Amino acid sequence: MIEVRNISKRFDQNEVLKDVSVTFEEGKINFIIGRSGSGKSVLTKCVVGLLEVDSGEVLYHGRDFTHMDRKQRKEIRQEIGMLFQGSALFDSLNVEENVMFPLTMFTSLTRREMMKRVDSCLERVALPHTKALFPSELSGGMMKRVGIARAIAMNPKYLFVDEPNSGLDPQTAIVIDNLIKEITTDYNITTVVVSHDMNSVIEIGDHINFVHEGAIAWKGTKEEILKTDFPELNDFVYAGQFMRIIKDKLGT
Amino acid sequence: MLASAFSKPEKLSIYRKQILAEIDKIGVQSMGIVALLSIFMGAIITIQTAYNIDSAFIPVYTIGFTARQTIILEFSPTIISLILAGKVGSNIASELGTMRVTEQIDALEIMGVNSTGYLILPKIVAAMFIFPFLITISMFLGIFAGGVIGDLAGVVSWADYEYGILYDFRPFQIIYALIKTVVFAFVITSVSSYHGYYTRGGALEVGKSSTQAVVYSSIMVILSNLVLTQLLLT
Numbered sequence: 001m002i003e004v005r006n007i008s009k010r011f012d013q014n015e016v017l018k019d020v021s022v023t024f025e026e027g028k029i030n031f032i033i034g035r036s037g038s039g040k041s042v043l044t045k046c047v048v049g050l051l052e053v054d055s056g057e058v059l060y061h062g063r064d065f066t067h068m069d070r071k072q073r074k075e076i077r078q079e080i081g082m083l084f085q086g087s088a089l090f091d092s093l094n095v096e097e098n099v100m101f102p103l104t105m106f107t108s109l110t111r112r113e114m115m116k117r118v119d120s121c122l123e124r125v126a127l128p129h130t131k132a133l134f135p136s137e138l139s140g141g142m143m144k145r146v147g148i149a150r151a152i153a154m155n156p157k158y159l160f161v162d163e164p165n166s167g168l169d170p171q172t173a174i175v176i177d178n179l180i181k182e183i184t185t186d187y188n189i190t191t192v193v194v195s196h197d198m199n200s201v202i203e204i205g206d207h208i209n210f211v212h213e214g215a216i217a218w219k220g221t222k223e224e225i226l227k228t229d230f231p232e233l234n235d236f237v238y239a240g241q242f243m244r245i246i247k248d249k250l251g252t
Numbered sequence: 253m254l255a256s257a258f259s260k261p262e263k264l265s266i267y268r269k270q271i272l273a274e275i276d277k278i279g280v281q282s283m284g285i286v287a288l289l290s291i292f293m294g295a296i297i298t299i300q301t302a303y304n305i306d307s308a309f310i311p312v313y314t315i316g317f318t319a320r321q322t323i324i325l326e327f328s329p330t331i332i333s334l335i336l337a338g339k340v341g342s343n344i345a346s347e348l349g350t351m352r353v354t355e356q357i358d359a360l361e362i363m364g365v366n367s368t369g370y371l372i373l374p375k376i377v378a379a380m381f382i383f384p385f386l387i388t389i390s391m392f393l394g395i396f397a398g399g400v401i402g403d404l405a406g407v408v409s410w411a412d413y414e415y416g417i418l419y420d421f422r423p424f425q426i427i428y429a430l431i432k433t434v435v436f437a438f439v440i441t442s443v444s445s446y447h448g449y450y451t452r453g454g455a456l457e458v459g460k461s462s463t464q465a466v467v468y469s470s471i472m473v474i475l476s477n478l479v480l481t482q483l484l485l486t
Contacts, residue, residue: 050358070366077364088355102363105262160362 001026002047002158002190007056007066009046016042018214019056027188029181029204033196034211035236041162043211044194048080048160049073060158078106081151081189085163087143089135089150095122096131099149106154121149125179141172148179152187159183161193165200177203196236198243201225210236253446257368257376270374271381278340278375278441279382285339286332286386287393290323293331294394295401297322302407315408316416319398321425328390329429330477333436336383337469341444344375345465348448349458357449372445376438383437384430391429428484435480436473443469 002024009017016039024030034040045051047058049065058065060076068076089098099118103109109117122128125145135143144164151159161180165173181204184191195201201208201222208225210218210233218225218233226246228234238244261267301318348371351357360367395417402408408416444465451461 048362050361074364077362080362082359082362084355084359086354088359090356090359091350091354104266105363105365154363 001061002192003059003062004043004047005057005059007043007046007053007058009042009051009054016214017046017053020211020214020216021056022209022216022219024190024192025207026190027184028206029184029191029193031201031205031208032192032194032211033198033201033208033236035196038211039214040194040211044160044162044192047192048082049077078102078154079157080160081154081156081158082160083144083147083151083162083164085166087135087147089138089143089146091135094132094134095127095138095146098135098146099153101150102154117153118149121153122146124152124183125149140167141169141175144168144176145179148176148183152183155187156189159189159191161191161195163195163197164193165195165197170199173197173200174203180204198237198240253368253372253449254442256366257372257445259366259369261369261373262365267370267374270370271378274374274378275382277343278379279386282336282339282386283389285335286390289332289335290328290390290393291397293327294319294323294396294398297327297394298398298402298413299405299407302402312408312412313416313419315402316399316413317419318416319402319413320395320417320421323394323398324391324425324429328387328394329432329436330473332387332390333383333433333440333473334470336386337436337440337444337473338466340379341440341465341469342462344441344444345448345451346458346462348372348445349451349461352449352451353454353458368449372442372449375445376441379437379441380434383433387429387433391426428480431484432477432480435476439472439476440469443472 004020004022004024007017007020008015020043032040032043042051046053053066057067060079063076065073065076090101093101096118099121100114103114103117107114118131119128122131125148127142127145127149130138130142130146135146138146159180164176164180168176177200180191180193183189193200193205205222208220208222209216210230212218212232218228218230220228225233225237228237238247298315298319301315305314305318348357351371357367357371360370399408399410399413399417402413403410447461447465447468451457
């Protein structure tokens with residue numbers, strides 16, 4: 001479980017996060033949704049420590065991440081897996097080396113044990129025969145899956161996923177969504193997904209947090225989000241024609 | 253950035269591997285351009301010196317002496333370092349800049365890897381180790397090519413040239429040149445790494461960082477050259 005308590009962040013005069021408090025639950029897929037520029041990416045970066053908060057605290061299973069030194073943070077970071085929007089695979093390493101990277105850096109496993117772990121992670125994402133390929137030789141969907149394999153290589157307790165379906169076709173997007181769902185359930189991970197893809201929210205979302213103007217403006221489940229009368233969220237959810245058709249069918 | 257880069261590495265074996273890879277990338281892959289430039293510059297320095305001292309009062313061996321002094325004191329350590337600032341500096345800045353804008357550096361940080369230590373330290377160590385070898389090769393090739401071409405062109409005999417390159421030879425000049433080289437290696441890699449690591453934006457900014465890396469490292473090389481020359485030769 002990750003608890004975010006009253007965090008604020010400003011860049012010069014622009015207050016991007018305003019006293020944000022939110023809890024991301026274990027074994028669930030917690031969505032952060034919101035319009036572009038609403039502050040959801042900054043919130044995620046603050047939670048994982050890529051940005052320092054101005055005030056407030058982030059607790060990983062009760063451990064205060066915000067006030068830790070670099071060494072203490074390193075221990076928690078080894079429990080975090082992250083899938084970036086562009087996958088962020090290392091260009092100079094092939095798929096096998098990418099997935100093996102955290103294992104070589106932080107474990108004392110033998111080469112054979114590491115290979116076994118890499119094989120199991122790549123099988124988990126249904127890419128067992130891509131080990132020798134470099135990121136430039138992979139499709140967008142394959143890169144995301146390798147990114148997931150790398151993220152789960154260290155058996156993380158927390159998984160952060162930034163825009164998992166951007167640039168993917170609808171079928172591949174569903175494959176990635178289902179993979180995130182399976183991993184979260186199988187490993188009982190606290191998963192946080194940053195997205196503005198409503199299909200993804202409806203497909204796999206357990207808890208949804210709507211960020212609006214730097215604050216958590218709404219929290220609820222995917223069932224509740226379809227019936228919301230919160231105006232900004234309503235505009236966000238039903239911005240597309242497809243969702244409006246669903247709305248009409250549901251009669252909400 | 254430098255303090256973080258020089259902090260204790262996560263795993264020494266990984267860093268050793270990285271340093272060897274950087275030695276290959278920074279040093280071995282620069283061998284061709286260094287050799288080519290040194291051979292041609294050595295030959296040109298010899299021919300130009302011969303042209304400029306065409307007088308019965310100046311002994312012919314002065315050509316070899318001048319070529320040696322020019323190559324050891326300035327051409328090899330400084331001009332070759334400036335060439336390397338262009339080649340290596342832009343490579344480092346664009347590599348790190350691309351890693352930054354594609355979130356690869358963020359990925360390292362999320363994993364708990366000290367990204368400056370992992371990415372920058374091996375480059376600095378590799379350059380400070382391999383640059384002196386490159387410059388020594390450059391000195392040798394420049395002086396040797398000057399003699400061969402001077403002899404073939406008929407401007408100075410090999411015997412006179414050889415006498416000139418041995419005349420009043422002071423080994424400290426080699427040490428001076430190598431000290432400069434090590435400092436230049438540090439300056440080029442650290443300045444270029446800084447510009448690459450702190451790139452913000454996209455492809456356009458990566459290009460700008462690369463240009464800034466070359467410009468600022470060249471300026472820093474020239475400035476440190478002046479300071480070191482003042483300190484070591486006066």
